[in-house]
Amino acid sequence: MTAPFITLTTDFGEADSYVAAMKGVILSINPAARLMDLGHQLPPQDVVHAAFFLAGAVPYFPPGSLHVVVVDPGVGTDRALLYAELGAQRLLAPDNGVLTLLERSLGVRRLFRLAESRFWRADVSRTFHGRDILAPVAAHLSLGVRPEELGPALTELHRLKFPEPRADAASVRGEVVDIDRFGNLITNIPASLISERTSFLAEVCGRTARSVPAYADASPGELVVLVSSSGLLEVALNQGNGARELAAKRGAAVILPSQ
Amino acid sequence: MTAPFITLTTDFGEADSYVAAMKGVILSINPAARLMDLGHQLPPQDVVHAAFFLAGAVPYFPPGSLHVVVVDPGVGTDRALLYAELGAQRLLAPDNGVLTLLERSLGVRRLFRLAESRFWRADVSRTFHGRDILAPVAAHLSLGVRPEELGPALTELHRLKFPEPRADAASVRGEVVDIDRFGNLITNIPASLISERTSFLAEVCGRTARSVPAYADASPGELVVLVSSSGLLEVALNQGNGARELAAKRGAAVILPSQ
Amino acid sequence: MTAPFITLTTDFGEADSYVAAMKGVILSINPAARLMDLGHQLPPQDVVHAAFFLAGAVPYFPPGSLHVVVVDPGVGTDRALLYAELGAQRLLAPDNGVLTLLERSLGVRRLFRLAESRFWRADVSRTFHGRDILAPVAAHLSLGVRPEELGPALTELHRLKFPEPRADAASVRGEVVDIDRFGNLITNIPASLISERTSFLAEVCGRTARSVPAYADASPGELVVLVSSSGLLEVALNQGNGARELAAKRGAAVILPSQ
Numbered sequence: 056m057t058a059p060f061i062t063l064t065t066d067f068g069e070a071d072s073y074v075a076a077m078k079g080v081i082l083s084i085n086p087a088a089r090l091m092d093l094g095h096q097l098p099p100q101d102v103v104h105a106a107f108f109l110a111g112a113v114p115y116f117p118p119g120s121l122h123v124v125v126v127d128p129g130v131g132t133d134r135a136l137l138y139a140e141l142g143a144q145r146l147l148a149p150d151n152g153v154l155t156l157l158e159r160s161l162g163v164r165r166l167f168r169l170a171e172s173r174f175w176r177a178d179v180s181r182t183f184h185g186r187d188i189l190a191p192v193a194a195h196l197s198l199g200v201r202p203e204e205l206g207p208a209l210t211e212l213h214r215l216k217f218p219e220p221r222a223d224a225a226s227v228r229g230e231v232v233d234i235d236r237f238g239n240l241i242t243n244i245p246a247s248l249i250s251e252r253t254s255f256l257a258e259v260c261g262r263t264a265r266s267v268p269a270y271a272d273a274s275p276g277e278l279v280v281l282v283s284s285s286g287l288l289e290v291a292l293n294q295g296n297g298a299r300e301l302a303a304k305r306g307a308a309v310i311l312p313s314q
Numbered sequence: 315m316t317a318p319f320i321t322l323t324t325d326f327g328e329a330d331s332y333v334a335a336m337k338g339v340i341l342s343i344n345p346a347a348r349l350m351d352l353g354h355q356l357p358p359q360d361v362v363h364a365a366f367f368l369a370g371a372v373p374y375f376p377p378g379s380l381h382v383v384v385v386d387p388g389v390g391t392d393r394a395l396l397y398a399e400l401g402a403q404r405l406l407a408p409d410n411g412v413l414t415l416l417e418r419s420l421g422v423r424r425l426f427r428l429a430e431s432r433f434w435r436a437d438v439s440r441t442f443h444g445r446d447i448l449a450p451v452a453a454h455l456s457l458g459v460r461p462e463e464l465g466p467a468l469t470e471l472h473r474l475k476f477p478e479p480r481a482d483a484a485s486v487r488g489e490v491v492d493i494d495r496f497g498n499l500i501t502n503i504p505a506s507l508i509s510e511r512t513s514f515l516a517e518v519c520g521r522t523a524r525s526v527p528a529y530a531d532a533s534p535g536e537l538v539v540l541v542s543s544s545g546l547l548e549v550a551l552n553q554g555n556g557a558r559e560l561a562a563k564r565g566a567a568v569i570l571p572s573q
Numbered sequence: 574m575t576a577p578f579i580t581l582t583t584d585f586g587e588a589d590s591y592v593a594a595m596k597g598v599i600l601s602i603n604p605a606a607r608l609m610d611l612g613h614q615l616p617p618q619d620v621v622h623a624a625f626f627l628a629g630a631v632p633y634f635p636p637g638s639l640h641v642v643v644v645d646p647g648v649g650t651d652r653a654l655l656y657a658e659l660g661a662q663r664l665l666a667p668d669n670g671v672l673t674l675l676e677r678s679l680g681v682r683r684l685f686r687l688a689e690s691r692f693w694r695a696d697v698s699r700t701f702h703g704r705d706i707l708a709p710v711a712a713h714l715s716l717g718v719r720p721e722e723l724g725p726a727l728t729e730l731h732r733l734k735f736p737e738p739r740a741d742a743a744s745v746r747g748e749v750v751d752i753d754r755f756g757n758l759i760t761n762i763p764a765s766l767i768s769e770r771t772s773f774l775a776e777v778c779g780r781t782a783r784s785v786p787a788y789a790d791a792s793p794g795e796l797v798v799l800v801s802s803s804g805l806l807e808v809a810l811n812q813g814n815g816a817r818e819l820a821a822k823r824g825a826a827v828i829l830p831s832q
Contacts, residue, residue: 060341064334068614068754070622072629073802075582075611079633082578082609086635091341092351092610093334096327099755100812104329111331115338115445117345128812131787181787183802186633236327237358269390269440284332284442294359294387319600323593350600351610352593355586363588370590374597374704376604495586496617528649528699543591543701553618553646 060089060116061193064108065125065185066097073183077123077190080176084194093122100128102153103305106215107233107241109146110156111285118143123193125185126153136188138202139212140164145196147189152215163212170206218306220244225313229288231259231305238296242309244288249311255280257290258310260301264290319348320452321375323367324384324444325356332442336382336449339435343453352381359387361412362564365474366492366500368405369415370544377402382452384444385412395447397461398471399423404455406448411474422471429465477565479503484572488547490518490564497555501568503547508570514539516549517569519560523549578607579711580634582626583643583703584615591701595641595708598694602712611640618646620671621823624733625751625759627664628674629803636661641711643703644671654706656720657730658682663714665707670733681730688724736824738762743831747806749777749823756814760827762806767829773798775808776828778819782808 061081067073074095081088093112098104105126113122127134127149135150142161147169148154169188172179174195179187192205220229220243229244240259249255257264257280264280265273273279273293278300283289290309292300301307320340326332333354340347352371357363364385372381386393386408394409401420406428407413428447431438433454438446451464479488479502488503499518508514516523516539523539524532532538532552537559542548549568551559560566579599585591592613599606611630616622623644631640645667653668660679665687666672687706690697692713697705710723738747738761747762758777767773775782775798782798783791791797791811796818801807808827810818819825 062334062337069610069612070614070616070626071753072612072626073753075580075626075630076633076802078580078609078611079630079635079638082638083633083635090609091337091349092328093337094328094331096329098329108329108331108334112334112338115335115342117338117342120338120341129789132789180800180802182799182807186802235330235332271388271391281441282439284335284439284445289441321593321596350596350608351587352596353587353590355588357588367588367590367593371593371597374594374601376597376601379597379600494589494591530647530650540700541698543594543698543704548700 060091060120061197062091062093062116062120062122063095064093064097064105064112064122065095066099066101066105067095067125069095073185076186080186080190081194084191085197088194088197097126100126102126102128102151103215104233105153106156109153110160113144113146113157114142114160116144119145121145121147121193121196123185123189124148124153125189127151127184130184131181135209136169136184137209137212138167138169138192138205140202147193150213152213154212155215155217158212158214165202166209166212167202168206168209171204174200174205218243220248222248227311229309231303231307231309234298234303234305238292238298238300239283240290240297240303240307240309241283241285242288242290244309244311246282246286246288249288255311257288258312259290260303260307262301319350319375319379320456321350321352321379321381322354323352323356323364323371323381324354325358325360325364326354326384328354332444335445339445339449340453343450344456347453347456356385359385361385361387361410362474363492364412365415368412369419372403372405372416373401373419375403378404380404380406380452380455382444382448383407383412384448386410386443389443390440394468395428395443396468396471397426397428397451397464399461406452409472411472413471414474414476417471417473424461425468425471426461427465427468430463433459433464477502479507481507486570488568490562490566490568493557493562493564497551497557497559498542499549499556499562499566500542500544501547501549503568503570505541505545505547508547514570516547517571518549519562519566521560578609578634578638579715580609580611580638580640581613582611582615582623582640583613584617584619584623585613585643587613591703594704598704598708599712602709603715606712606715615644618644620644620646620669621733622751623671624674627671628678631662631664631675632660632678634662637663639663639665639711639714641703641707642666642671643707645669645702648702649699653727654687654702655727655730656685656687656710656723658720665711668731670731672730673733673735676730676732683720684727684730685720686724686727689722692718692723736761738766740766745829747827749821749825749827752816752821752823756810756816756818757801758808758815758821758825758827759801759803760806760808762827762829764800764804764806767806773829775806776830777808778821778825780819
């Protein structure tokens with residue numbers, strides 16, 4: 056199965072040459088590769104955010120797509136680099152937990168540790184495995200190299216521990232797990248946990264948010280809580296930046312009191 | 315007529331998965347679609363800036379190009395989503411005024427309101443119509459679906475009111491309507507209004523700018539006024555950021571006194 | 574020789590329509606052109622950083638790739654616009670020194686000054702030669718126009734003066750020449766100058782950095798010095814932003830004392 060696309064997701068930004076070098080390496084090996092940028096402005100070295108990014112993006116791609124992920128604070132350590140088949144998607148990424156959420160939703164089919172250096176650049180730096188290992192491996196896969204040629208099979212991914220929400224008869228207690236560009240606070244409370252509530256309140260950072268079906272059902276400047284496009288509860292400031300207004304950070308408690 | 319390209323313009327940034335999800339949705343429906351990023355760093359929910367962006371970008375594309383625009387502060391309200399043929403360009407966008415300037419320069423040929431949900435994702439969220447409606451509709455259009463299948467015809471676009479410059483024998487009075495990355499202040503004064511002046515002065519934020527043919531005709535640090543690449547007068551600080559230096563905002567008056 | 578790819582590198586950002594307009598112009602002339610973004614977030618008008626960007630990106634591309642570069646503070650002056658063949662790479666760029674480092678590593682084969690306006694847009698602005706000259710010339714080259722048709726041959730590129738490191742028996746003295754997104758300080762000291770040292774110290778901004786093979790060999794928050802992916806010494810703060818912590822700027826001295 057040859058990958059129809061190679062997507063790129065990094066925390067490299069676009070001011071420096073890192074992404075461009077990876078593109079050049081891939082195209083030098085397979086000039087017919089179809090490259091696709093998913094995002095290069097991920098917060099530097101933030102594996103948790105990258106895990107949410109991938110969970111929100113990768114499942115929408117056609118089966119067999121190949122996704123290269125470089126958010127890699129452990130570059131140069133003995134952390135493994137992986138080829139992973141999760142559902143029908145294929146990924147190349149460091150084994151640092153970045154695939155945790157995607158594994159939950161798609162399931163693991165096959166894992167290999169990248170070990171066969173014949174698929175790498177001749178000269179592997181200690182600081183840029185995206186260019187020197189992941190990019191050339193992606194290009195070789197797109198040319199038909201079989202995953203089992205890349206290195207030994209693995210049975211388990213490294214997993215991040217994500218905080219679980221707690222629900223009892225009286226209340227639901229969760230926390231902010233991610234913050235997006237608009238300042239929306241994504242919580243770890245899935246829509247399923249509040250399916251019996253038609254309207255409710257949420258407490259966060261000393262403020263109270265009212266549940267609404269959509270951003271636009273709020274008054275300008277009102278703090279609201281709604282089901283986000285990823286199926287998790289989200290606290291949002293209508294026409295404003297909620298994270299800035301509340302000085303909220305990842306980990307801030309979000310409580311749905313009893314009704 | 316099948317679109318040769320699908321371009322994407324959003325205010326989603328590239329730190330979050332929103333743009334990537336849209337790409338995945340399009341490619342899952344039409345793996346042969348040729349995607350093109352126009353820009354994803356548009357200021358959040360700034361429909362006015364987006365209108366200028368489109369006016370400066372879309373007319374340069376080949377006839378029949380399809381442009382998906384998601385700057386959509388009204389997502390989840392009853393604002394319409396549109397298919398619009400403006401000149402030889404085709405756009406999918408919320409009906410919130412974002413097409414106002416493009417309509418002025420290209421003219422409207424056909425408008426349809428997106429209503430046929432068989433071209434949408436099965437599960438439409440209240441917060442992310444870019445992924446759930448616009449992306450799949452774009453993909454179906456690229457596969458040959460005819461625009462009139464998408465929903466009922468409309469006769470009018472929602473239009474933004476832009477301030478008009480005022481000119482009399484003595485002076486021209488306009489204002490700053492947009493600010494670009496370099497801190498250049500784009501005004502609403504078209505070059506045609508100053509065609510009789512070979513050299514002139516402009517007053518803005520208590521400062522005076524001298525007219526020059528090009529940035530480089532100014533001294534370093536000098537405030538100048540010139541005809542921008544979009545045909546509007548622009549105030550610029552040579553080798554610096556004019557908007558920051560003048561603390562200028564959209565709406566600031568720009569006056570060309572009598573000579 | 575027809576270019577398989579046209580890459581785009583600019584300091585335009587992605588909030589404004591400038592990059593998009595260039596893409597439209599290219600595709601209107603050659604709808605089959607394969608466009609590739611290298612980076613559009615280069616610091617505005619920073620020719621030195623752009624020179625490092627190109628040196629770190631362009632050599633990885635397949636022979637015959639065509640790279641359009643718009644970091645052009647001198648637009649509108651009499652600075653030339655160039656077609657340059659450096660090694661097997663082809664570039665279109667202003668003659669402002671942006672190719673200095675790439676010329677050093679790849680060597681010059683041919684240079685032409687863009688002068689034949691029949692390959693330009695009919696209406697050339699004084700402020701946006703990327704759209705009006707470079708983009709259409711790139712498109713025409715991708716359709717088979719020969720470089721010698723573009724204008725007269727040149728013999729020399731404009732070159733930036735880069736500070737050279739000084740080494741004697743006792744010490745090596747260099748300086749910070751570039752700073753990347755992670756706050757890593759790139760110096761002008763090549764790995765070859767320290768090949769005899771297995772471990773060493775570096776002094777920068779009143780602080781001392783210890784040499785390590787990779788970022789991950791440092792303790793969290795430790796300041797270290799290592800060979801970067803470009804072969805130059807680099808000072809980095811492990812899991813932090815070194816430039817911010819040290820308030821370091823381009824030009825800051827970096828000294829490797831005698832051992």
